[in-house]
Amino acid sequence: MSYRIDSVDAQIIELLQQDGRMMYKDIADRVGVSLPTVRARLRNLIKLGLIKKFTVVVDSEKIMGRVKAFVLADVDVENTDQFKENLEKVEEIRAASFVAGSKSVMLEVDIEDMEHLNTLMFKLSKGFGLSGFSVYVSTKVLKEEYGSRVKPDTPLQFRCRFCDCVIYGKPLIRHYYGGKYYFSGEECASAFKERLDQRYGAKESHGRVLKAAEAKKENASDVPK
Ligand SMILES: [Zn+2]
Numbered sequence: 481m482s483y484r485i486d487s488v489d490a491q492i493i494e495l496l497q498q499d500g501r502m503m504y505k506d507i508a509d510r511v512g513v514s515l516p517t518v519r520a521r522l523r524n525l526i527k528l529g530l531i532k533k534f535t536v537v538v539d540s541e542k543i544m545g546r547v548k549a550f551v552l553a554d555v556d557v558e559n560t561d562q563f564k565e566n567l568e569k570v571e572e573i574r575a576a577s578f579v580a581g582s583k584s585v586m587l588e589v590d591i592e593d594m595e596h597l598n599t600l601m602f603k604l605s606k607g608f609g610l611s612g613f614s615v616y617v618s619t620k621v622l623k624e625e626y627g628s629r630v631k632p633d634t635p636l637q638f639r640c641r642f643c644d645c646v647i648y649g650k651p652l653i654r655h656y657y658g659g660k661y662y663f664s665g666e667e668c669a670s671a672f673k674e675r676l677d678q679r680y681g682a683k684e685s686h687g688r689v690l691k692a693a694e695a696k697k698e699n700a701s702d703v704p705k
Pocket of ligand 1: 641644663664668
């Protein structure tokens with residue numbers, strides 16, 4: 481039986497999608513539940529990772545000269561995790577998805593101006609595992625909404641970070657080295673942890689730093705009161 485969200489969860493999410501600063505008390509009134517219920521539901525939705533974060537949306541059209549572009553490129557990478565890390569480092573790339581059908585990636589770029597865009601494209605063509613770029617520069621944003629809409633009785637799906645199988649029911653959630661991961665079971669979790677230990681083993685002596693980073697990340701995911 482897969483994990484499903486109910487209509488209370490769906491309503492809370494919808495209200496916060498409209499206004500991320502809405503007071504918990506107002507949410508409780510609108511949904512018709514108690515304040516502790518709203519808190520508990522949100523804590524759970526965050527823990528499940530369905531709510532990824534609370535953020536602020538900046539209007540790029542208010543920034544002088546700013547260029548928004550969509551870039552379709554062919555990918556030739558062996559290590560997807562490494563590719564993801566490389567993408568993380570380029571802050572002008574605001575979103576990236578592999579797209580079906582071919583080995584392609586779609587990037588969403590938000591950058592100072594055309595000159596910077598050209599420089600970025602040059603950078604991405606060197607050692608990034610990308611080639612065959614098609615660049616579409618946005619001339620006007622017509623609609624912009626964020627994240628998925630969620631209806632009541634929507635089943636959730638989690639994939640095991642280690643074996644990539646679909647997890648039915650509640651996933652096992654583990655925090656390692658400041659990251660949050662979902663697993664199908666203890667075996668996959670410990671196998672994955674072993675892999676991370678090998679990778680970050682050299683940094684083991686900085687355990688305290690890593691722990692601090694982990695604590696910071698935990699706090700960061702707390703919802704504003
Ligand atoms: Zn697994």
